[in-house]
Amino acid sequence: MTLLCEKYRTCVYRRRQLLVSSQTRVEENLISADNVGAFYRYVNRRITSNSSVRVIVDHSGAHLTDNVLIANAFNNYFAAVGTSDNNITPTCDTQLYSTLDNIVIDAADVMSSIDKLKCNCSCGPDGLPPILFRYL
Numbered sequence: 001m002t003l004l005c006e007k008y009r010t011c012v013y014r015r016r017q018l019l020v021s022s023q024t025r026v027e028e029n030l031i032s033a034d035n036v037g038a039f040y041r042y043v044n045r046r047i048t049s050n051s052s053v054r055v056i057v058d059h060s061g062a063h064l065t066d067n068v069l070i071a072n073a074f075n076n077y078f079a080a081v082g083t084s085d086n087n088i089t090p091t092c093d094t095q096l097y098s099t100l101d102n103i104v105i106d107a108a109d110v111m112s113s114i115d116k117l118k119c120n121c122s123c124g125p126d127g128l129p130p131i132l133f134r135y136l
Contacts, residue, residue, distance in 0.1 A: 037120050 030042055056064045058073045117130040124130070 027042075030039055056070045056073055058064055059077075064070050064073055114133050117133060119129075119131040119134055121130050
């Protein structure tokens with residue numbers, strides 16, 4: 001039995017070594033490729049959880065899985081640690097030293113800006129990808 005346990009431990013250790021070396025090779029190749037987009041996709045895959053199982057433990061120790069109960073638990077927590085509004089709006093005294101009266105934008109400025117867009121970037125706040133502007 002001891003011989004089998006030793007073989008098992010050796011196999012587990014070797015497997016861990018192979019996984020670590022494989023992961024190291026993947027990361028080194030990713031870095032040497034000098035592709036920022038691929039790098040951030042890799043990082044996002046590593047830091048995000050694909051698990052759909054969410055369990056929150058409330059202050060009483062109960063496990064919450066229902067979305068409404070989880071939302072209420074978060075609301076109760078933030079209400080307990082937050083500060084109440086005193087209904088006083090702070091004043092901000094600022095003086096304008098200059099105003100922007102007019103802006104002149106011509107077609108060459110727009111085309112120059114579009115030419116500088118990176119096509120492999122994600123969408124902006126308007127939800128449109130930069131490559132769309134390049135092709136249009």
